[in-house]
Amino acid sequence: MFIDTHCHLNMIAPKQPLEPLKEHHFSVIEEAIEESRIADVTTIINVGTDLIESEASVLIAQRYQDVFATVGVHPTDCNQLPKSTHDTIVALKKLVSDKEYNKIVAIGEIGLDFYHKPYEEQKQKDYCRAQIELALANDLPVVIHVREAADAMLAVLEEYVSQGLRGVLHCFQQQQYVADQACNWGLLVGLDGPINYPKNAWLREIFAKIPLEHIVLETDAPFLPPQQLRGKPNRPAYIPLIAQELALLKNIDVAVVEKQTTANAIKLFGLEI
Ligand SMILES: [Zn+2]
Numbered sequence: 001m002f003i004d005t006h007c008h009l010n011m012i013a014p015k016q017p018l019e020p021l022k023e024h025h026f027s028v029i030e031e032a033i034e035e036s037r038i039a040d041v042t043t044i045i046n047v048g049t050d051l052i053e054s055e056a057s058v059l060i061a062q063r064y065q066d067v068f069a070t071v072g073v074h075p076t077d078c079n080q081l082p083k084s085t086h087d088t089i090v091a092l093k094k095l096v097s098d099k100e101y102n103k104i105v106a107i108g109e110i111g112l113d114f115y116h117k118p119y120e121e122q123k124q125k126d127y128c129r130a131q132i133e134l135a136l137a138n139d140l141p142v143v144i145h146v147r148e149a150a151d152a153m154l155a156v157l158e159e160y161v162s163q164g165l166r167g168v169l170h171c172f173q174q175q176q177y178v179a180d181q182a183c184n185w186g187l188l189v190g191l192d193g194p195i196n197y198p199k200n201a202w203l204r205e206i207f208a209k210i211p212l213e214h215i216v217l218e219t220d221a222p223f224l225p226p227q228q229l230r231g232k233p234n235r236p237a238y239i240p241l242i243a244q245e246l247a248l249l250k251n252i253d254v255a256v257v258e259k260q261t262t263a264n265a266i267k268l269f270g271l272e273i
Contacts, residue, residue, distance in 0.1 A: 002243060002258055003043040003265040004036065004236035006109075006143065006166040006170050006190055006218030009067065010046065010056040012233065021056040026063070032221070033064055042066055043265075044236050047073040047109050047143055047170075052092050058095060061103035068271065070106040071095050072131050075113040075124045083123060086132040092131070096138050099135055105269040107135040109170060112156070115147040125156060132160050133166075134198050141268050142167035150178045161185045168268060171220055176206050183214045188268055189217040190248025191232060193226035196245045197216065208249045213259045217242050 012018075012032050013025035032111035036044060046061060047070045048054030054071035060068035071092055073081065081088055092168035095102055110131040112124050135142045144167055146153040146246060157165065169182050181188055194200055207215070219225075219242070226241045240254075243261065247254040265271065 001043075001262055002039075002217065003045070003262050003271075004041050004219050004221070004263045005045045005168065005269070006047050006192075006221070007044050007221045007236045008047060008049070008053075009033070009044065009060050009221075009236075010053055012158045012222045012235070018050070018052050020052060021059055022222040027059060030064075032235050032237070033066060035235055036239075037066070039237040039240055040238050041239045043068070043271065044066050045070060045080075045105060045265075045269060048072050049109060050077040051088065054092070054095065058102045058104065059230070062101075068103045068105045068269065070108045071102075071104055072108045072110045072143070073127055073211060073241045074109050074145060074159070075111050075128065076116045078120065078122070078123050078127045079118070081123075081127070083126075085127050088127070089130050092134055095133065098111065099138065099140070102139070105271065106141045106143050106167070107131050107138075108167075109145045111140055111145035112149035112153045113145060114149040114152070121152070125152070125231045128156055129159075131166065131271075132156070136160065136163055136165065144169050145171070146174070150174050154178065154181055157185065166268065168216055170218060173203060174209075176209070179206055179210050183211065188216050188264060190216050191242055191246060192218055192220050192223045192239065193242060194228045195230075195242060195249075198227070204249055207246065212246075212250065213264060214250075215246065215261055216265045217246075217261045219243075232264050
């Protein structure tokens with residue numbers, strides 16, 4: 001049994017960004033979940049990216065036994081938000097206050113992204129810190145997005161390591177020293193479809209060295225399909241393809257990858273499955 005630890009089922013649905021999830025959107029989501037079950041991907045963690053998508057994430061989790069939710073504001077979604085994090089944190093707090101009923105297993109995705117321009121560095125850091133603090137106050141892990149901001153991100157994370165920070169550097173595509181530091185702090189890294197893109201030999205080298213106990217599998221669907229499915233929307237059902245790549249890289253049986261990465265995900269997110 002596999003777990004997709006990072007998926008956006010709400011973006012698989014044929015709706016516009018920021019459009020609230022409606023009843024007629026669920027058939028496509030249901031189809032993707034059915035496909036996953038057939039592929040032995042029995043649990044999906046659906047990740048929020050802003051308040052509307054976080055609410056959608058909770059709605060999907062409440063509806064399907066195999067789905068859990070995260071809530072949070074993605075760094076590139078900070079642009080539209082007010083300078084003060086207050087109202088956003090209040091809204092997230094409200095969702096988290098009933099985290100059992102809302103099936104919320106993490107705060108995310110949060111982080112820093114200096115790739116998409118324009119960006120406001122201070123604002124991203126303020127939102128990131130406020131959401132890490134929300135996670136810590138509620139004994140939840142964080143799902144971290146980082147792009148072209150590795151050193152700034154490590155500096156922020158370091159502030160919270162001694163406070164029991166837990167989390168995953170999602171869709172890990174960073175240098176070796178970032179992986180080493182994350183592992184030292186007890187953080188996990190997420191492995192996605194791009195691992196088998198021809199240009200990513202450097203990343204394969206890094207993942208070959210990251211201990212299996214620090215890796216979780218994720219699709220980031222509908223984005224980033226594995227090489228053999230490029231051009232099509234990604235699906236949580238493709239997790240076994242990513243597991244296969246990791247097994248090849250580490251020269252171990254795919255069953256070992258399956259067992260360990262599933263155990264890692266259950267532990268990190270405190271899943272009751
Ligand atoms: Zn994502």
